[in-house]
Amino acid sequence: MKKAWILLLALTLILSLAACGGNENNIASGSNGNNGGEGSGEPEEITLRIAWWGSQPRHDYTLKVIEMYEEQNPHVKIEPEYASWDDYWKRLAPQASANELPDIIQMDLSYISQYGGRGQLADLTPYLNKEIDISDISDTVVSGGKLGDKLYGFNLGVNAIGFHYDPELLKKTGVESIPEDWTWDDYYELAGKAKDAGVYMDTRMRPEVFFAYYLRTKGSTLYAADGTSLGYEDDRLFIDFFQPLTELVKEGAIPSPDYVAQVKGIEDDPVVKGNAIGIWQWSNQFVGLQSVADRPFAMQPMPGPGLKEGMFLKPSMYFSVSENSKHKEEAAKFINFFVNDVEANKLILGERGVPGSNVVKEALKPLLSEQQVQVFDYVSWVEQNSSQMDPPDPVGAAEIMTLLGDLVEQMDYEQISAEDAAAKFRKDANNILSRNK
Structure with a gap:
C-alpha cells in the first residue's frame, strides 16, 4: 500500500511538471497554443x-x-x-x-x-x-x-470628394483658376468653355455619390435614416441635378456612357491623356492620379451653394x-x-x-x-467646412446604385425624360428599400 502511494505521488509530480512545461512553451511562442507541431514551439502555418x-x-x-x-x-x-x-x-x-x-x-x-x-x-x-x-x-x-x-x-x-484638375489645361479654356466658392452654374459655364477648347470638362460623376452630396446641400439625404425609403420627398431635386448633366452630354462637354465604358482604369482616363480638364473623385485618389499622369494637378472643393452642409469626411x-x-x-x-x-x-x-x-x-x-x-x-480644410456624415448606406444600396446608373444612361441617350426617370427612381428604389422594414 505504501509503495502504491509513493508511485501515485511520483506520477502526479511528473504530470504536473509536464503541464507546466507545456504552458511555458505556449507563452514563449506567443501562439496561443496553435503550435506547428507538438513541442515545436513554432507558430501554426497560416x-x-x-x-x-x-x-x-x-x-x-x-x-x-x-x-x-x-x-x-x-x-x-x-x-x-x-x-x-x-x-x-x-x-x-x-x-x-x-x-x-x-x-x-x-x-x-x-x-x-x-x-x-x-x-x-x-x-x-x-x-x-x-x-x-x-x-x-x-x-x-x-x-x-x-x-x-x-x-x-x-x-x-478619411477622405473627401472634390474636383481634381489640370491647371494648365484649364488655362486653355481662357480661365486662369476656379474660385473656391464656385457654384453649379459656374461649373456648367466652364464645361461649355472646355467643349469650345476641344476637351471634355471631366469624365462624369458617379451618380449615387454626387447626387447624395447635392441632396445634402439642400437639407436632404439620399436615404432615410432607417434605410427603408429614400430620404428626400421632392423629385424636383432629382431633375435639377441630373437634367443639366444630361445637357452637357448632348453638347459634348462631358463624354457619353459609351465613351466612359471604354475607360478601363485611371491609365486610360481622358484626364491622364490630357483630353479632359478634371475628374470628380475622392481625395485619397489624388496622389495616384498624379503618379500616373506625371504632371501637376490641383484640388478644388465641390460647387455650392450649401457647400458646408454638403461636404463630409468619409471613411x-x-x-x-x-x-x-x-x-x-x-x-x-x-x-x-x-x-x-x-x-x-x-x-x-x-x-x-x-x-x-x-x-x-x-x-x-x-x-x-x-x-x-x-x-x-x-482633408484638414474639409474638416473645418463640412457636416456630419450620413449613416452607412442601407442594405439594397448596391441595387439602387445600379438602378440609378441605368436611368442616368437612359437620360443621356434621350430614352427617358428627367421627370420620368425621377418618378421611376423613387418607385423602384423605395420598393428595394422597403425590404428593410
Whole structure:
C-alpha cells in the first residue's frame, strides 16, 4: 500500500511538471497554443487571402506591405486578390454566395450594410486593443465602421470628394483658376468653355455619390435614416441635378456612357491623356492620379451653394474580416499592422485616406510629397467646412446604385425624360428599400 502511494505521488509530480512545461512553451511562442507541431514551439502555418480594389499604384504598394508583413511573420502567407472597382464587386458577390470570401476584404461604405447585415462580416469589436491597437486612433475614426453596436469594418483613413484638375489645361479654356466658392452654374459655364477648347470638362460623376452630396446641400439625404425609403420627398431635386448633366452630354462637354465604358482604369482616363480638364473623385485618389499622369494637378472643393452642409469626411474604405475566415485573429493582426506600423505607412503614404493614427501622421509629415501635402491639407480644410456624415448606406444600396446608373444612361441617350426617370427612381428604389422594414 505504501509503495502504491509513493508511485501515485511520483506520477502526479511528473504530470504536473509536464503541464507546466507545456504552458511555458505556449507563452514563449506567443501562439496561443496553435503550435506547428507538438513541442515545436513554432507558430501554426497560416494562409490568408486578402482582396482589394484600386489602380496600379495601389496594387504595387499593397503588395510591398504584404511582403513586409510576411517577412516579420514568416508563419503567415498572404494571397492577394485585386481588381478595378467594377470587377472587384463582380468577383466578390459569387464568393459571398459560396461562403468563400477572402479572410480580409477591402470594404466600401456602399456595401458594408449589405455584407455586414447578412452576417458575412465578423464583428471586430473583440479584437480592439488586443490584436488591433486603437490607443492612438480617435473614437470617431473607429466608429466609422459600425453598424449598430457591431464593428464590421476598420476605417483605413478619411477622405473627401472634390474636383481634381489640370491647371494648365484649364488655362486653355481662357480661365486662369476656379474660385473656391464656385457654384453649379459656374461649373456648367466652364464645361461649355472646355467643349469650345476641344476637351471634355471631366469624365462624369458617379451618380449615387454626387447626387447624395447635392441632396445634402439642400437639407436632404439620399436615404432615410432607417434605410427603408429614400430620404428626400421632392423629385424636383432629382431633375435639377441630373437634367443639366444630361445637357452637357448632348453638347459634348462631358463624354457619353459609351465613351466612359471604354475607360478601363485611371491609365486610360481622358484626364491622364490630357483630353479632359478634371475628374470628380475622392481625395485619397489624388496622389495616384498624379503618379500616373506625371504632371501637376490641383484640388478644388465641390460647387455650392450649401457647400458646408454638403461636404463630409468619409471613411475612405475599410478592411473587414469575413465571418467564414478560419484565422480571424491573424487577419486582425494584419489590419493592425496596416494602420499602425510606421514603416508600412511610409509605403502607403495616405493613399487609402489620411491615417487615423496620430503617431503615423506625425511620422509621415517629413516624408510627404507636395501632392500628399495637398491631400492632407485638403482633408484638414474639409474638416473645418463640412457636416456630419450620413449613416452607412442601407442594405439594397448596391441595387439602387445600379438602378440609378441605368436611368442616368437612359437620360443621356434621350430614352427617358428627367421627370420620368425621377418618378421611376423613387418607385423602384423605395420598393428595394422597403425590404428593410
